[in-house]
Amino acid sequence: MLQGQWIKRGEKVIMNTYSRFPIVLNEGKGTLVRDVDGKEYLDFVGGIAVNTLGYGDEELTEALYDQMKKMMHCSNLYWNMPGIEVAEILIENSVFDKVFFCNSGAEAIEGCIKLARKYGKMVHGEHCYEIITMKQSFHGRTMGAITATGQEKYQKDLNPLLEGIVYAKFNDYESVKDLVSEKTCAILLEPVQGEGGIRPAQREFLKKIRELCTEKDILLIYDEVQCGIGRTGNLFAYQTYEIPPDAIALAKGLGGGFPIGAMMAVEKAVLALKPGDHASTFGGNPLACTAAKVILNALLKQGILKNVKEQGEYLREKLENLKEKYDLVSEVRGIGLIQGVELSVPAGNIINACIEKGLLLVGAGTNVIRFVPPLIVSKAEIDKAVNILEKTLKEV
Numbered sequence: 001m002l003q004g005q006w007i008k009r010g011e012k013v014i015m016n017t018y019s020r021f022p023i024v025l026n027e028g029k030g031t032l033v034r035d036v037d038g039k040e041y042l043d044f045v046g047g048i049a050v051n052t053l054g055y056g057d058e059e060l061t062e063a064l065y066d067q068m069k070k071m072m073h074c075s076n077l078y079w080n081m082p083g084i085e086v087a088e089i090l091i092e093n094s095v096f097d098k099v100f101f102c103n104s105g106a107e108a109i110e111g112c113i114k115l116a117r118k119y120g121k122m123v124h125g126e127h128c129y130e131i132i133t134m135k136q137s138f139h140g141r142t143m144g145a146i147t148a149t150g151q152e153k154y155q156k157d158l159n160p161l162l163e164g165i166v167y168a169k170f171n172d173y174e175s176v177k178d179l180v181s182e183k184t185c186a187i188l189l190e191p192v193q194g195e196g197g198i199r200p201a202q203r204e205f206l207k208k209i210r211e212l213c214t215e216k217d218i219l220l221i222y223d224e225v226q227c228g229i230g231r232t233g234n235l236f237a238y239q240t241y242e243i244p245p246d247a248i249a250l251a252k253g254l255g256g257g258f259p260i261g262a263m264m265a266v267e268k269a270v271l272a273l274k275p276g277d278h279a280s281t282f283g284g285n286p287l288a289c290t291a292a293k294v295i296l297n298a299l300l301k302q303g304i305l306k307n308v309k310e311q312g313e314y315l316r317e318k319l320e321n322l323k324e325k326y327d328l329v330s331e332v333r334g335i336g337l338i339q340g341v342e343l344s345v346p347a348g349n350i351i352n353a354c355i356e357k358g359l360l361l362v363g364a365g366t367n368v369i370r371f372v373p374p375l376i377v378s379k380a381e382i383d384k385a386v387n388i389l390e391k392t393l394k395e396v
């Protein structure tokens, strides 16, 4: 079998920073993907909430091919048309006034951290630089983003971390309020915590934080890197909650598999940035922006958000059924097509057994199985996936 040989070659030359499943993925179509030996999987990981339209979407690949032939990159010394077009779509369909493009989620968070500090200093003075983030959060792996991440396991041996970040308890308004001082310039949170275990914010929690931020003139920043771009049934998770932030970080699903990230913000925050304040060589390149344009148009015009609402509800029902039937399942959480099944035992063995049976799943924290399939997933595919999971639960 080729797969074992490829893995051996990889282990020799690629840094050992991931605990990978022993699978070499090679090609896919829709929600199906095949490894290098030809074994087929139903993919409910979707590149970790990245492959918005699944694999091999024709419109996406053709648009990329056409753009690639014209121009892949031009620097931000100049304007490019796909960048302007995709920014227009994002602004027209959100509360935000301006976009900054980058290449990943962590970079979008770094942009938000810089924006928050510049805003604090502009509006309140030199002393105003502190950012409140949440425990169990995840914001990425750069030094700023890892400091914002409220989980010590990711910060181990990286000291000293960035100064001026403090952690509140998610869904506990008093713990946030207690940390607010004249030093606070922003509150950063995920409307649905992803890596931390698929934990949706309570609406009341967000509402009170929104009011607090408005009252104190503090920026409210949402990390929608995982839960944005259609996943909750609206283009943005803040639209599902109907509680808008002042700035937002996006990435993962935005390019449908092509790397692109973005930070957006409302006018009052954007005023804190001047030419020269922030930059990215690859940020907003015409190829990445062409991908994002196809994804956003598909979500907004091709009924995909409706599919997320329908299939999200269906998946949720099926998972709740499992909870009724199996003591092992302790809770089902999520919104739309970002769902988590919490088990009373570590999820690893069950995930591995599902993979063996042809269903790709991934954990979120130790005890939670995460479901973030492509947003084009069908009812029949959900049936198939949940059947595989049920069969596995029966065997335990």
Ligand SMILES: *Cc1c(COP(=O)(O)O)cnc(C)c1O
Residues within 6 Å of the ligand: 103, 104, 105, 106, 107, 109, 138, 139, 140, 141, 190, 194, 195, 223, 224, 225, 226, 227, 251, 252
């Ligand atoms: C994945 C993720 C990030 C980091 O994104 P990268 O593209 O890996 O840098 C940040 N925030 C959230 C909520 C994420 O899920």
